[in-house]
Amino acid sequence: MRVNFTVNGRPQEADDVWEGESLLYVLRERLGLPGSKNACEQGECGSCTVRLDGVPVCSCLVAAGQAEGREVVTVEGLAEFARQRSCGTGACGGHSEGTPDSTSAGASDGTPEGAPLDEAGERAARPQDSHTGEGTELSPVQQAFIDAGAVQCGFCTPGLLVAADEMLERNPNPTDADIREALSGNLCRCTGYEKIMDAVRLAAARQGEVV
């Protein structure tokens, strides 16, 4: 069957979709968006988390046909999604400077993040693609994950980013308990979660500074 839906703001059409296929499979194998990861295929791990009409869901448990006519945001579109959201709140103008500001603040804390962040700046200068996320500046939560060292093997990261970003949208000043609950559906087997907690706290703090 054919499925039409919007992914990261762009209308998409997937053909020859098997009726029992998951949204995750369509995203990864038919639309060339491998950011959402396929691990447990039973909703246990959260690594396939995407926004479906704004709501975080496990894309492995959404039948592709159920996405017909709906809007999906994947980790590839997270940066653009976050940028548009901050534009909506009027914080748009300051945003492009916001990230370098916060990174220099990070560097002055003694975090040796100079080189990769410069690269991020270079990437932003290249042509951008909101669909695949290539060339776009990172979203605040993505930057915070890098700065806090919350990424190890990286497999759980896309799902955590989507879940964490949605929580910060709803709850700009989360307690540790709020963060733990919001991320309770995302498993990480490397970090022990402490760095992930640090990253979300950092993203929340930076978000607070901008506003």
Next chain:
Amino acid sequence: MDFLRPASWQEALAAKAEHPTAVPIAGGTDVMVEINFDHRRPEYLLDLGRVGDLYEWEAGEDSVRLGASVPYTKIMENLRSELPGLALASHTVASPQIRNRGGVGGNLGTASPAGDAHPALLAAGAEVEVESVRGSRRIPIDDFYTGVKRNALAADELIRAVHIKKADGPQQYSKVGTRNAMVIAVCAFGLALHPETRTVRTGIGSAAPTPVRARTAEEFLNAALDEGGFWDNGKIITPSVAKQFADLCAAACNPIDDVRGTASYRRHAVGVMARRTLTWTWESYRGTRRTTEGAA
């Protein structure tokens, strides 16, 4: 496989009548797991995601009509005062991602003995509104579960809503698992005090082939509370009464040994949860009584 995409409830009923083997899918959190793991290859998937009224709820005089597809997240956010037991149970379901998709209709359709909503529905008192092209009927929750993953639905029927009695007293829910999120219950227990009728209702999950009430325990407790004048004097429940109640709840179980726990552990844990939830709800009832008396 065919993917049926009814745009309305009437279309959904017609599709189910035409294809009784069609598997309804709403949140997909049960059905998609089975498909992903090749445990199930239904001939037809019947997507209920476009039937808007399944996502609505309405609080009436005595009960809440909860659409079959209302996600657990919405129950937690919006129905905590009307349905405290179900709201607590909803919060124990899996993870935020799953709670954003799954709902009580799916729990009832799957009818797993481990479904988190069941003990809360049994304790509160509920009726399941089911419909086919032949007509609509309401199945009392006590008659709904007929076996392991079996329910009282006919092949052409779909679950439309659940009518759950609004709380007239404190309700509690307790679940045993290895962590707070993403666990299938080792066992679970729901308890509701009904001061209006001076009765107590219970629900046990994951400790028998179906979700069950501990009827003997309820009868014992109803009689003990009545004889001791507890509903009026608001005294602390005698430890011996609480113990007897807990023992009778444990005796109502008919559990098995499996990977999540042994039968004897489940019996023990249900007894402990019964005693605790009774204490919690009764303390809350006594507190409310005191407040009301103080105000009067």
